[in-house]
Amino acid sequence: xxxxxxxxxxxxxxxxxxxxCAFEFVNGFHDTANAVATVIYxxxxxxxxxVVWSGICNFLGVLFGGIAVAMGIVNLLPVELLIDQNxxxxxxxxxxxxxxxxxxxxxxxxxxxxxxSSHTLIGSILGVGLAFTFMPENTxxxxxxWTKATEVFSSLLISxxxxxxxxxxxxxxxxxxxxxxxxxxxxxxxxxxxxPPAWIRGILIVTCTLVSFFHGSNDGQKGVGLVMLILIxxxxxxxxxxxxxxxxxxxxxxxxxxxxxxxLDTNHLSIDDRVIFNEARxxxxxxxxxxxxxxxxxxxxxxxxxxxxxxLMLISRDLTKIVDGGSTNLTKGQIATxxxxxxxxxxxxxxTDYAPDWVILMISLSLGLGTMVGWKRIVVTIGEKIGKQHxxxxxxxxxxxVAAGTIAAxxxxxxxxxxxxxxxxxxxxxxxxxxxxxNLQADTVRNILxxxxxxxxxxxxxxxxxYMLFRWIF
Numbered sequence: 218x219x220x221x222x223x224x225x226x227x228x229x230x231x232x233x234x235x236x237x238c239a240f241e242f243v244n245g246f247h248d249t250a251n252a253v254a255t256v257i258y259x260x261x262x263x264x265x266x267x268v269v270w271s272g273i274c275n276f277l278g279v280l281f282g283g284i285a286v287a288m289g290i291v292n293l294l295p296v297e298l299l300i301d302q303n304x305x306x307x308x309x310x311x312x313x314x315x316x317x318x319x320x321x322x323x324x325x326x327x328x329x330x331x332x333x334s335s336h337t338l339i340g341s342i343l344g345v346g347l348a349f350t351f352m353p354e355n356t357x358x359x360x361x362x363w364t365k366a367t368e369v370f371s372s373l374l375i376s377x378x379x380x381x382x383x384x385x386x387x388x389x390x391x392x393x394x395x396x397x398x399x400x401x402x403x404x405x406x407x408x409x410x411x412x413p414p415a416w417i418r419g420i421l422i423v424t425c426t427l428v429s430f431f432h433g434s435n436d437g438q439k440g441v442g443l444v445m446l447i448l449i450x451x452x453x454x455x456x457x458x459x460x461x462x463x464x465x466x467x468x469x470x471x472x473x474x475x476x477x478x479x480x481l482d483t484n485h486l487s488i489d490d491r492v493i494f495n496e497a498r499x500x501x502x503x504x505x506x507x508x509x510x511x512x513x514x515x516x517x518x519x520x521x522x523x524x525x526x527x528x529l530m531l532i533s534r535d536l537t538k539i540v541d542g543g544s545t546n547l548t549k550g551q552i553a554t555x556x557x558x559x560x561x562x563x564x565x566x567x568x569t570d571y572a573p574d575w576v577i578l579m580i581s582l583s584l585g586l587g588t589m590v591g592w593k594r595i596v597v598t599i600g601e602k603i604g605k606q607h608x609x610x611x612x613x614x615x616x617x618x619v620a621a622g623t624i625a626a627x628x629x630x631x632x633x634x635x636x637x638x639x640x641x642x643x644x645x646x647x648x649x650x651x652x653x654x655x656n657l658q659a660d661t662v663r664n665i666l667x668x669x670x671x672x673x674x675x676x677x678x679x680x681x682x683x684y685m686l687f688r689w690i691f
Contacts, residue, residue, distance in 0.1 A: 255616070314443065431628060
């Protein structure tokens, strides 16, 4: 026994955590070019300096970026899959996620394609969820949280279109409002081995810094979410709940929830909604029975934590589904209060939606170190192969400003976004703004679009297949 775990489980856990760090490391060097392409291509910074600086900024982005996106990743999977009592089923899930994501990331990096690590991980998670649909322990017939998946799909679809459009607008504004002398400077191509004027260099370094930081705050959180899936699946007794919080503080939230739903007229509900309403009430009663007595050390016993997590997640999911259906007799104020009691700030989900500091630090280091290698293949694609002309100073700065702003907004909303696709679409937008659609290199754009279109179905198929295989092995 090691750390309270059987030796084989401990080894599997250590391997999974190492693989998660490897995924984030690969994510770092796969996506490095998104942040450093312009400063390297324009000779604003030497490559070694640029990637080290970007790595530091990515590290800080993960460290201070919060966990909203991480929990969005965790919540893509249904409650039933994350509370499966069979640890080997959880190991199969984790292995399938990790291997499918790493295989696709390495493959696209090798061929120099700016594909999305976000799409890869999300596709892998959805593949496992879909495979779980056909597992005997799935009693609901649903293997994916489609509400959350829809939010994620919308974010991944809209963000490149937004990046493309905003880059065109910024280029138009630069041409419209800059003087002829300034336009001549900012719209010129970089000269070989010669840095740009100091003020342009400063702008490009700032935009590189912002993209790197916000890349860490968004992509790094995906790694945090992946590690939490591993810990919850393999060591639920230790990580099913945030043990830094006293479970008895839940009583106030549960009392408020019970007071509101006691006023809900079930005659307004459909038959299915009545079933899940009764399930929510049952889970509230079950949770009450766990915390309505003195707890040693203000913690639930390890054997009861997964059960408590199940109750918290089902209460949140079921009641949210009912009130979002719009068929209740509750007032807007009551619905707002009910949702507040179920959120992850001061509601019941604050016990399930969390990440230990050591997890955030581990992912920060993995992403930061990964950022410091592997940049060259994709820098050339972004700098020279998207458009028929080489990247100008104005184009590089415009694309990175759009990328930084889009990623920051998405992180604030708790939505994953593809840094790769936002920046690539921004570069494409600046090329179109210069000389129209004919200014794009058809072969490169086709390859990027192909990678974009294939990533989700390939990673979903790969992870679903691996999940079935690992379930059989374990």
